[in-house]
Amino acid sequence: MMEKQKFEVWSVISWILLAAFLFFMVYPMFGVLQQAVFSPDGHFTLEQFGKFFSTPYYSSTILNSFTVTIAVTVVTLLLGIPFAYFYSFFTLKGSKFLFVTSILCCMSAPFLGAYSWIMLLGRNGIITVFIKNVFGIRLGSIYGFNGILMVQSLKFFPLVFVYMNGAFKSIDNTLIEASANMGCTGVRRFFKVIMQLSMPTILAASLLVFMRAFADFGTPLLIGEGFRTFPVEIYNQYLGENGTNHNFAAAISVIAIVVTALVFFIQKWATNKFNFSISALHPVQKRKPEGIRGLLMYVYCYGLIAAAFLPQLYIIYLSFRNCDQAVFKPGYSLGNYQKAMKKLLVRSINNTVIFGVVSLAIIILFAILIAYLVVRRPKPLNHAIDTLSMLPYIMPGSIIGIALVIAFGKQPFALTGTMAIMVIALVIRRMPYTIRSATATLQGIPISTEEAAISLGASKLKTFFKVTTPMMANGIMSGAILSWVAIVTELSSAIILYNNKTITLTMSTYAAISRGNDGLACAFAAILTVLTALSLILYLGVTKSEDIRL
Numbered sequence: 001m002m003e004k005q006k007f008e009v010w011s012v013i014s015w016i017l018l019a020a021f022l023f024f025m026v027y028p029m030f031g032v033l034q035q036a037v038f039s040p041d042g043h044f045t046l047e048q049f050g051k052f053f054s055t056p057y058y059s060s061t062i063l064n065s066f067t068v069t070i071a072v073t074v075v076t077l078l079l080g081i082p083f084a085y086f087y088s089f090f091t092l093k094g095s096k097f098l099f100v101t102s103i104l105c106c107m108s109a110p111f112l113g114a115y116s117w118i119m120l121l122g123r124n125g126i127i128t129v130f131i132k133n134v135f136g137i138r139l140g141s142i143y144g145f146n147g148i149l150m151v152q153s154l155k156f157f158p159l160v161f162v163y164m165n166g167a168f169k170s171i172d173n174t175l176i177e178a179s180a181n182m183g184c185t186g187v188r189r190f191f192k193v194i195m196q197l198s199m200p201t202i203l204a205a206s207l208l209v210f211m212r213a214f215a216d217f218g219t220p221l222l223i224g225e226g227f228r229t230f231p232v233e234i235y236n237q238y239l240g241e242n243g244t245n246h247n248f249a250a251a252i253s254v255i256a257i258v259v260t261a262l263v264f265f266i267q268k269w270a271t272n273k274f275n276f277s278i279s280a281l282h283p284v285q286k287r288k289p290e291g292i293r294g295l296l297m298y299v300y301c302y303g304l305i306a307a308a309f310l311p312q313l314y315i316i317y318l319s320f321r322n323c324d325q326a327v328f329k330p331g332y333s334l335g336n337y338q339k340a341m342k343k344l345l346v347r348s349i350n351n352t353v354i355f356g357v358v359s360l361a362i363i364i365l366f367a368i369l370i371a372y373l374v375v376r377r378p379k380p381l382n383h384a385i386d387t388l389s390m391l392p393y394i395m396p397g398s399i400i401g402i403a404l405v406i407a408f409g410k411q412p413f414a415l416t417g418t419m420a421i422m423v424i425a426l427v428i429r430r431m432p433y434t435i436r437s438a439t440a441t442l443q444g445i446p447i448s449t450e451e452a453a454i455s456l457g458a459s460k461l462k463t464f465f466k467v468t469t470p471m472m473a474n475g476i477m478s479g480a481i482l483s484w485v486a487i488v489t490e491l492s493s494a495i496i497l498y499n500n501k502t503i504t505l506t507m508s509t510y511a512a513i514s515r516g517n518d519g520l521a522c523a524f525a526a527i528l529t530v531l532t533a534l535s536l537i538l539y540l541g542v543t544k545s546e547d548i549r550l
Contacts, residue, residue, distance in 0.1 A: 009461065015381075017366070018384065021385060021388040028404050028407035029403050031406035032250045032399065032403045035247055036049070036251040037251075038247075048250070049251050049254075049255070051248065051251075052255065058233065061229055061232075064228060064230075065214055065231075068145055068148050068229065071145075071149050072149055072209065073206050075153040075157075076152075076156045077205070077209075079160070080158070080205070081160060081164055081202070084161045084162075084165045086289075086297045086301055087099070087165060087301070088168035088286075089168065090287055091286045100537070101309055102158040102161055102162075102308070104309065104532070104533055105155065105158050105309050106156060106162075107489070108155075108312055108528075109218065109491060109509070110216050110219050111217075111219055113155050114148075114223040115222055115521070116315050117150070117151055117311055118142065118222065118223060120311070121139065143225040143227075144225055144227040147223040147224070148219055148223060151219050151223060152219055154308040155219075156213060158308070163201050163204060164198060164202070167197075167198040167200075168198065171194065176189070176193070211264075211393065211394060214231075214260060214263075215260075215396035216231065216492075217396065218491050230259075230396065231397075231398050231492060234402070235398050238398075238402055250406075253403075256395075256396055256399060257394070261394050264394045315522050315529065316526045316529060318522040319526040320332045320333070321522075322335060322519075323336060325518070336522060339519065340508075340520055340524055340527075344508060345524070347503060348508040349505060351422075351503060352504045356484060358419075359427050359483075359487050360484050363480070364434060364480055366427075366431060366434075367431070367439075368438060368472065370386060370439070376450075376468075386439075389432060390432050390435075390436075392430075397493035397494075398493065398495070398496060400493045401425060401494070401497050404421055404424060404425055404496075405497065408424075416497065417501065417502065422504075425497055429486070429487075430483040430487050430490070431483070433482040434482070436479065437482075438479060440475060441472050441475025442468070445472070450467055450468055485532055488504075488531060488532065489506055489532065491506050495510065505528040506528060
């Protein structure tokens, strides 16, 4: 009788989780679909879809988004794989610095990189003006396709690095030695052996970069100019200054979901073609870089990190410069921070931390429960919950924001403008990281450990809390740090949902940028950067690990 009661506890948990996903995610998304296919007077119509595909001005955003996102994915692989190879196979001096700095590069808010590069290489950027005055050379425009490609590539290549570092560490050294004995060495061994063994990870990293770049709203908004992409067009149609069309924005959102879902399933299919696992019984022995090749490795790694980290350093530097609106003046002071104190700085920090802590607590709880249900109680219902939890992974944040406004913008569920809707959006958006990390960790924990605890008299629930959950701690923390940083730097859904009462550091930064108050924007951005850096450094200090599951 007791066994049946304990079983019912987990069944109840499954149904509660399913109900939560249906109400807070499926119901809002159904609202988007409904708004896309029904006219304001309630008639069914596909007019909005016809408008999108029949008007090149709009339909070109599909081609633009695909073109720049595929280019970004390719460039990040070209940058990140060699970086990871040098890091994993050679004893580079300052390797810990390279690791921490590279993670900091990819964990800042994406639009901050675009903003900083405008200050550096824009029409009146410091580097642009310097080269023009000293050498008489006019640099090409940083705006449009080229600017998005550069900013996103430098932003996202560390994601490839972290993935590939884990893959390279799992390669058994005996395979390397065996290939050498067969005459396969150098560049040929890299492509024929190491790259082939790492193919599942390469595909996973490619998907992550593609989804991040495709959904990035802030970078193309700031630096894209005439090069218009999906997320920006959705925002313009929903909240644009030149008129809005909510039904059309909903239609574009539906198209975006279909497109990203298609890419996601293609990647899954490709991954299944390389479905194998390897275990490093004999880890790769790192070599010391020597001669001209060693020098080139150092130049490549440190040069790439310098280029990627430069925007964040420059933002912090500018935050101490005297500034009058968009004009930086000689001298340094804390004037920008004093202005920030008068412009909702305290409220922004408080909201960022409170929203982040509450959202992360909910995410961790959901991750632990879903991971356990999927791995230890694999049933159709639990797999359906797992699938639903992954849907936000393939949806741009602006779509989630619009969906929540449609669902909870009026009675009986009026939540717009409240802390609750901000937390709901953050939980939905950033949950997949921690769930995937927790699930992967639990899959590696033998069930015999839990069976031993039960055989000694512990109940299943007690075993779950006292044995299983502590063993999942590293995986949970690994995913949680990613969720946390993504939460505090969230822009695309927050820009749809925020108001002065729920404003965050990210939104305060964006608001200052959009109003041309560069000094104020740099102060907000610098504080956001420091908060992100402290979060990561604290995580690395506590875990003593380089295992971040992205």
